[in-house]
Structures are given as structure tokens and as C-alpha cells.
Amino acid sequence: MDVALSEETEQRLPLIAGGLSVALAQTFATVEPDRKNPGTAQWTVAFDIFHLLL
Template sequence: IDDKIYDVILIGKASAKANLRDVIEPWDLPITKGLQESIHRFEKLDEEIELQPLLDQLTARPPLDVALSEETERRLPLIAGGLSVALADTFVTIAPDVKNLGTAEWTTVFDIFHLLI
């Protein structure tokens, strides 16, 4: 999930830079319809993901040379939750009857996930 959040922010950086800004706004992030639906499903779960660990993961990566707006930072936990729901749904889609996924299933799910997000 951390890798995918970083990927989303990298694309957001490109969008912000293309619009001559040094701040990534929420509309810069590539949130697809499917990911938005996963975010809504996550919100209905009434779970919380803390922001600070997400920000710590981002600062451990190469510098982005742009800043995140406050609104973008506030949305990161929801995006992480939406990505988690999307990942779980992918597992259910490829192996609906499997309870203990093996290496092959994990690899397939991550390959699909990396292609799409």
C-alpha cells in the first residue's frame, strides 16, 4: 500500500508541475472511479488509518521537491484505506474460495494491482 501511495503522489507531482505548481492538490492525484468507490467502501467500514505513519513512509523515500497541500495530506489515510479495500477485493476476485492464500495468489494479485494502480 505504501508503494502505491507513493506512486499516486508521483503522478500527482507530475500534474502539479505541469500546472506550474509546487504543491500537490487533491485533484492532482489520479483517483479513478474504481479507487473512489473503494475509498467510499472504506469510509463505511468506519476504520481509521493514522496519517503520521503514511507521512513517515513518504519522507523515507527520495524527495519529491513538491509539497502536499493540507487537504491532500488529510486525504492520504482515505486513499490508503481505499487501496486496502481494492487489494482485498482483488484477492476475492482471483481466489474467491481460498482462505489461506499462497505465494502464487499473492504474486498474481500484486501483479494485477501494479498494472492497475
């Protein structure tokens, strides 16, 4: 991005990234509750869901 972010926004980026990571983990748990090590197919489904939401 060629956009200048405010200092406040830059400080919040780790929180946003952390929240997205937790949401991704919860998506795996919802889509494949018994899966311990998600494979390519599960990653694809999770990313497709995120693309729809974002």
C-alpha cells in the same frame, strides 16, 4: 517522494490507503474466491493486477 503535498492531500492519504486495502481484498476474492490465507503466488497475482492499474 520529494514533492510537497498540500494539507488537503495529506488529510486524504488515509482514505486513499484504506480504499486501496479494500480493493486488494476484493482482488483476492475475485482471483481466488475459495482461498482463506493467500500465499506468495496469490500475492504476486494481486500485485501484478495493481501494477497494471496504477
